[in-house]
Structures are given as C-alpha cells and as structure tokens.
Amino acid sequence: MTNTQLSGTVPRQARARATLLGYAMRALRTLPRPVQRAVLNGATAGELPPVAEFVRMLEVAGAMPDPGPTHAELLARFPELAAVEVSEPAIEGVPARLYRLPGGDPEAALVWVHGGAFVQGTLRMAEAHWTGLSLAARGIPVLSLDYRKALHGVCYPAPSDDVLTGWRWAVSQPDLLGVPAARMHLGGASAGGNLAAGVAKRLRDGEGRPPASVVLAYPVLHPEISGWDAAALAAIRDRPGAVYFSPAWVRDLSAHYAGAAGPADPYAFPGLGDLVGTPPTLIVNCEADTLRRSGELYAEQLRAAGVSTSVHLLPGAPHGTLNEPFTDAGLRTVDLLAAWLRRPAT
Missing domain, CATH: 3.40.50.1820 (Alpha/Beta hydrolase fold, catalytic domain)
Structure with a gap:
C-alpha cells in the first residue's frame, strides 16, 4: 500500500467494498445490542481490512457499533x-x-x-x-x-x-x-x-x-x-x-x-x-x-x-x-x- 492511498485515495474496487461495509455498520447500529455483539464478536479474529479501506468504512459508517456493556x-x-x-x-x-x-x-x-x-x-x-x-x-x-x-x-x-x-x-x-x-x-x-x-x-x-x-x-x-x-x-x-x-x-x-x-x-x-x-x-x-x-x-x-x-x-x-x-x-x-x-x- 502506498502513502498516496493512505492519504485518502482507495482503489475503486476496494473503495466500493469499504463503502458497502460502512453502510452495513451504520445499519448494524440500529439493531438490538445482542445482535451487534454477535456480529462483531464473530468478526474480530484475523486480519483487519487494509488501513485505507478501514478508514473509508468508518467515514461512511459515522461510528462503529459498540458491543460493550451498557x-x-x-x-x-x-x-x-x-x-x-x-x-x-x-x-x-x-x-x-x-x-x-x-x-x-x-x-x-x-x-x-x-x-x-x-x-x-x-x-x-x-x-x-x-x-x-x-x-x-x-x-x-x-x-x-x-x-x-x-x-x-x-x-x-x-x-x-x-x-x-x-x-x-x-x-x-x-x-x-x-x-x-x-x-x-x-x-x-x-x-x-x-x-x-x-x-x-x-x-x-x-x-x-x-x-x-x-x-x-x-x-x-x-x-x-x-x-x-x-x-x-x-x-x-x-x-x-x-x-x-x-x-x-x-x-x-x-x-x-x-x-x-x-x-x-x-x-x-x-x-x-x-x-x-x-x-x-x-x-x-x-x-x-x-x-x-x-x-x-x-x-x-x-x-x-x-x-x-x-x-x-x-x-x-x-x-x-x-x-x-x-x-x-x-x-x-x-x-x-x-x-x-x-x-x-x-
């Protein structure tokens, strides 16, 4: 990954994927807390998305769902x-x-x-x-x-x-x-x-x-x-x-x-x-x-x-x-x- 990508430019296919994930996270925030926990806890292990995609996802999502205790x-x-x-x-x-x-x-x-x-x-x-x-x-x-x-x-x-x-x-x-x-x-x-x-x-x-x-x-x-x-x-x-x-x-x-x-x-x-x-x-x-x-x-x-x-x-x-x-x-x-x-x- 290049510094240019990290400063905000994401390849088109990756940008589309990150955008879709961002909207999914936005939708997930509207669901009951147990559902949020089940989805996020099942997705934590393994590699994180590349940083540029991760950032794009968060920019679209606004904020990640919080699976922690109320x-x-x-x-x-x-x-x-x-x-x-x-x-x-x-x-x-x-x-x-x-x-x-x-x-x-x-x-x-x-x-x-x-x-x-x-x-x-x-x-x-x-x-x-x-x-x-x-x-x-x-x-x-x-x-x-x-x-x-x-x-x-x-x-x-x-x-x-x-x-x-x-x-x-x-x-x-x-x-x-x-x-x-x-x-x-x-x-x-x-x-x-x-x-x-x-x-x-x-x-x-x-x-x-x-x-x-x-x-x-x-x-x-x-x-x-x-x-x-x-x-x-x-x-x-x-x-x-x-x-x-x-x-x-x-x-x-x-x-x-x-x-x-x-x-x-x-x-x-x-x-x-x-x-x-x-x-x-x-x-x-x-x-x-x-x-x-x-x-x-x-x-x-x-x-x-x-x-x-x-x-x-x-x-x-x-x-x-x-x-x-x-x-x-x-x-x-x-x-x-x-x-x-x-x-x-x-």
Whole structure:
C-alpha cells in the first residue's frame, strides 16, 4: 500500500467494498445490542481490512457499533458504581466526562484518554466509561477526554492538541477534580496511551504543567512494531476474539495518523527521541497483543533515560482489557491503575 492511498485515495474496487461495509455498520447500529455483539464478536479474529479501506468504512459508517456493556449492565454487575456522579464539563472543542464520588478528599485524579486506533472510539465505550466509573468509585476522580479522529482529512496534531486542551483545562480546575494540579496524572489506553504519552512529552518541553505521572494501558508508542516471529504473530491472529494488529497494519496506520508530520515525529510517536525528564510511568501490557512489543521497548527506553517505570504483564490477555469489564484481565487492569495512582508521592 502506498502513502498516496493512505492519504485518502482507495482503489475503486476496494473503495466500493469499504463503502458497502460502512453502510452495513451504520445499519448494524440500529439493531438490538445482542445482535451487534454477535456480529462483531464473530468478526474480530484475523486480519483487519487494509488501513485505507478501514478508514473509508468508518467515514461512511459515522461510528462503529459498540458491543460493550451498557451503563445498566455495568451497574447490575458492579452496584458500587451507582454512587459515582457523572457530568459533562464544557471544554472548548473537546467532549469530556467527569467522574467523581460526592464529598471525600481524593489523593489523586486522572485525566484519561480512550483508544480506538486514532480513528474510532467514544466516551461511551467501556474503555472510557467503565474505567472512569471504576476508578472514581475507588475515590480517584477521572476526567475522560474524547478527541478528533483521524478521519475526513484530520491527522496529527489535531488529536494531540485536543488532549493537551483537556489537560490544561483540568489543571486550571482543581476544585472540580478535587485535587491540586500537582496530584493530577495523565493516562490512556492503546492509541489513547500514545496521545497521553505524547502530550506528556509536549508538557515536559514547555507546553504546560507536566502530570504527576503517566499511566498507560497496552499502548502503541512507536510507528512500527518489531520483535515478533511468524509463529507468534499467527497465534495472536488466529485467537478467537483477539484484536490483531499486524506489523504492516501498524506501519500503515502510523503513516495515516501522522499525516504531513511524518512517522518520525517524536511527539506523534513518543517512543522516538529523548525521554529524559519524563514523569514516572506505569505500563500495563497484554501478553496476546502485538502492541506489547511497543510497551516493552518504551519501558526499556524510559529506564535507560533514568525514568521511574513500573511494568506489568497480563498473562494470556488480548489487547483491550479495559473494554472487557466482566473479565479477570479487565478487573486486574483497573486494580493496577488504581494501585499506581494511590501510591505515595515520591
């Protein structure tokens, strides 16, 4: 696939196929949630469509159906979440949700960014909503941010700028988050982890107050992934229910997301360039996830730069554990995030 195709030109036959899939996804959103789950869960294993086709499909669909649990289903499984107050603060150009328990004296707060391969995801997805509810129920306020997706010609730095705007708003509103700016942390999952780490680097380099720490769940931090042999890749690709990002797909998505900045930009891909001065960082990797190599490499780079770094591996877990609230791996991920945020300041 060429860069020209990734910038928006799709061969005619592929464009027609992607357009048809887009309309199918749009129709699927109108069907009952169990039907959406059955269709999407049966289509997750194996190779993803080429990036240009995937982007075209999403541009037509408007948004992908969300097969995750509803709010009511989350409360039925986790009744303690009902105590959390959820509001939608007005941040210019950046949709957001604020999760807090009434009263209390929080020790830390988290500004959180969901994933979605830079091209999809919403504040309603479990990775955003359940994470916010779960941490807030444990006494950790969460500001969950949305951002512009890399669709319809949008690319870096627009999503990064949105996260930066949300972070700057948070540190200017300590009363709303319940903690001073010095106790606010910045984090994200998957592509959201990329955005959080990239913004943390921008803040380190003078664009605002750095976070107390950086919190990353199964992040992608480099424009390419390496270190996998064919057998290991095939095992992830063929695993039922797993999300499989091939090295070629990650490379093409990176070129699409980076746009004119190019995939060598150290803020678009925070695993590139100097990491000295990065705040303390937590990284949670999933074993059955090709992006794990990026998280592992980033941890090595941080430690070499003298950054306090904590790394955890979820054995056997596929990518996206925070989108699976009813699994042991999903619960373990939230536990790790909460424990990190509650640790004594150093």
